[in-house]
Structures are given as C-alpha cells and as structure tokens.
Amino acid sequence: MAPFAGYDMPITYPTGAVEEHLITRRGVGLFDIDHMGQFEITGQGADDFVARMVTAKVSDLVPPMARYSLLLDEKGGVIDDLFVYRLPDSWWIVVNASNRLRDLGWFKVHAPSNVEVADRSDDTYMIAVQGPRAIELIDRVADSPVSNIQRFCWGNLGIDGVPVLFGRTGYTGEDGGELFFPAEKALRLWEFFLRRGNELGIETKPIGLAARDSLRFEAGMPLHGHEISIEINPIEAGFKWACDFEKEFVGKEALLAIIEEGVNRKLVGIEVFGGVPREGYEVASSEGKVIGHCVAGMFCPTVKKYAANAFVASDFAKAGMDVSVIIRGQPRTAVVIKRPLYVPAYRR
C-alpha cells in the first residue's frame, strides 16, 4: 500500500503490476478511483462560469455529453486536468485527488454570486471498469445497456439495485467507463463486478496504481504533476487542442503570448535501449549535452518497450532524433519517438 493524496492505495494487487496491465488490455480491469474529486456547479450563471474557468469549448455540450479540459492559472500553468459532464441541471466536474482542495478553492474564489460550487466527493464513489470486454460486462449486468452510449457521453443505469451515473470515459486507452454512485455502495458494487465477471467467464481483476500509471502512459494520457503541472503550460505539453481560443478563459492571454513567443521545450516520448528510464533522469544530446529531463518513465508491458516522457529543448523534439538518457550515471542509447505508444480505443 502507498499513501496517495491522503488515501491508502495498493500499488499492485497480488496479481502483479505487469499482469494487471495486460488483463486490462485483454479483459476487464477494475479500478478503485474514489480518490478522484467531483464538484457540482449550479446556478443561473453556471454555463458562463464553467466556460470561463476551463479551457475546452463547453458551449456546445448538451446532455449526455462530457469533455476533457484543463484548468489554468492566469500565467497559463496547469492547475489540473479534469472532465466536464453536462448534466440536465448542473455541471459535473471530475478532478484529480491531489488537486481537489486547490481546484475547489479556485472555482469558489472565481464564482460569481449566481453560481454555486459544491464538493460532492465524499458522498460519491468512483470505480472505473476498463478493457476490451468492459462494455460487454456492464451490458450483461446493468438494467439498461451502455453499448449505445457514445464515447465521452454518459447515461443513468441501475447496477445490482444501485443508481449509477455511467460515463464512457477512462484513463487506460481501452473502451469502458467510469461509474459514479453513492459512496456507501462501494464495496457492494466492487464485489459485484468481480463476482459477475467471473460467473460470466469475462476475466475481471482489480488493478493497482502501478498498472494504472503504465496503462495511461502507453495511451499517451497525462498525469498531473508529470506531463502537466502548474510549472508547465499546455503549449509545451502538447495540449493546445484542449484549449478553445474562440472564447475567453482564465489563462488565455498568457497562452497567446506563449504561442507568439514560441516554447523553449516540448514534451516528447523517448524509447530507451538498455535500462528503465524513470522520473527525474536527465536526457542528453548525442554530443552529451543535457537537453532536458524525464517526467515519467517505465517498462511498457503491451508494447514491450522501455520508454519515458520528457521535456527536451525544442530543437530535439522530433521523432527519430538520437539522444541518450542518463540512467544511474550512465548514458543509455535512446531515440525520440511519436506518442502515444499505444493507440487508444477511441482513436482507432
């Protein structure tokens, strides 16, 4: 177990990190992600408020749509990344555990008097059901099918008598969904999925933090504090696509200035030959000059590669560029590669 944003989370279950990763790519992975925070934003001014606070376009969102977005400070630093759900009478915002209180404060401090921001995190449990057979499993056990809910949309279901808000979203690169339901039903639904998966012959296992990280890494999804952070702007991290410059949003002016000026460093993928790259390791040019550092790195079980995400000087941010990663004092041969290593299901 490891402390994670105030929660005790298993790094792996007895299955082991690599096998947990592979199960999620062939069957169903069950993720206990109650640490994620949920806010509900209501009031007359809520639509305009949400549009101004987050980077993504939200004016075209109607129920049952949801969208990925960033939350920026005025300098363009990434406070958090989040999912915005358009519910019939409110906005449902899903944020990262470690940023929850800061996010909540940020929303509240900016909220005008006709907007209410409520933290629903303590009452809401969140489980992710991910994998190529996840939709099949949920279809078999829910009181209404999820296979007709489109990617990045949500629906209301009943599972084992528990009311569930189901979002067809995830953090693994696989199909599946994220389930929101009353916190007191957590153990009931967790055990229900494991039992029913087994009974139906659909391989279903609990997945720990280590595999959650390698799954999202292969699929090219960012982890706040690594590929994005308050010290990193979305332009250098490659998230301009998540920003709607047709509207006003907090941080927009800073981003326009950054785009105008150009960025000195960029996020790249790097494949390493002869060692496991890890966070903090330096990246050097073929001449041995330090050009950046890794923000995440690991063995990637599906593609069977040792790879890192790194911020490097923009001149080196080209696929095919020969570089090295300094692993425990030794430069190891490496090459800049295209991200992601594994194409997520929704892009296929």
Next chain:
Amino acid sequence: MAIDKNARYLESHEYAKPSGEHMIFGISDHAQAELGDVVFVELPAVGKTLSKGAMFGTIESVKAASDLYAPVSGTVVEVNEAVKNDPSLVNKDCYGAGWLIKVAPINASEFSGLLDPAAYGKAIGEE
C-alpha cells in the same frame, strides 16, 4: 518465502549455489517478492572477473532499480540469456530458470563464509 537449501546468501539477498565446479548467482525469493515485477536485468559479459562484493549487474522492477553484488569471487562463464529476454523469470523461478550468471569461483572458502539457509532465514525474519 522459499529459501533454497543448497544455496548460500548475502544480506543483500543475492545467492550463490554450487553447480558442478561452478557457482550460479541469483536473487532470493524474498528479494524478488520485495522487488515486485522484474522488468529489466543487466548482466556482465562472459569472461569478466568479479571480486566478492563487487557490483556485477542491475535488476530493475516496476518499483525500483537495485545493484547486484557478487556473493563470491569468480570469472563469469555463462550468462542467462533467457532472463535478459524475459526478466519475469526472476519472479517465476528465482532459484531455477530465473538464475542470473554462472561463475568459475576463484576462492572456494568464500562460499562457506556466506549466510547459510538458516542464518539467511533469520536475517529476513523467517525462522
């Protein structure tokens, strides 16, 4: 945790096990369990001479990287290529298919100076 009765151990969890006139090096069951899934192993070239206690390679798991230390002095006569290609063999069978290198020992008396299975068991808290 399994402790191979034919092997002797370092407190840093490497073992040496006689195999004919040679010694096989590997890591203990306790070590592989502590490390978690092993994903990378770097081993020396055949012909390299190692002195007792010298670093002979690196083993990396999902969680961390660890140096490997030679339990006895010797010259490397064989490297387990299978474990380089599939490091999970260390998790699956650390005393068998997950062995690391084979050496020709230089000083036979070093082996008897290592922790015997009972002493190693005590060192890792297992009687």
